[in-house]
Amino acid sequence: MPEKQTDLVQGTLDMLILKTLALEPMHGYGISVRMEQVSKGVFRLNAGSLFLAIQRLHRDGLIEGEWKPTENNRRAKYYTVTRKGRKRLSNETREWVRQVAAIARILEAS
């Protein structure tokens, strides 16, 4: 049974999309499904948020897209992370881990 759905922490969607695409090139729906699966149903992306983020990442040169046939012979745009995107992902992941650790320390303080 999926866990209760919740909103993403603001500003984390781009990082999560980059991470998802760093594993393998994917189309928009693939990204959405993968994120839902990995988060065990906690995060469900709507198409608007997803494509807006994709557009932003593409514009910033962090991902690039290429039209290819899918496994069902449909045409879809597959996105891959650029070198610049991998660097950004690495920086953002490091910063995220640092912040989470800091928040945890504050919450656990007695």
Add this chain to the structure above:
Amino acid sequence: MSLLRDVASGLRSLFRKDEADRELDEEVGAYLEMAVEDKIRQGMSRQEAVWAVRLERGSVEVRKEVVRSGGWEVPSGSFENCVAVCEFMLISSLTCAIGISRGREFEIRIIPSARRRRPDDAHPLPLHLRSHGHNQLPAVRRPLVALDELRIPDCGL
């Protein structure tokens, strides 16, 4: 570099709007169709699947409008667009020329966010008036780029 990239991207999307729109239509359409196919595989009828996807993922047109409004938009009509672009180029060139000739430091700020709006803001009338034939307001010409921050400090511009 980010400003240059934004300007290049904005101009590209202005002049290749049809192509960009077509790509977005196809991409969002493929996304929703794949979601529907997934639901059908889970045992729903096609109609049920379409409804379920609409509920879960949002309506197609609203989604596309959200994405389009994330970039630069064409105000309305190609002539008006050309005038707006020329207007911006002329003012920014003059500003640069005056600034350079006077040996002043100057800055030009382009604020794409001034052109951003939510889908609900796109309509000139509130929702309750739209279904009664009161959906026409005089056309208001909007500048392509906010020019209020285009200035040369200490030059009186």
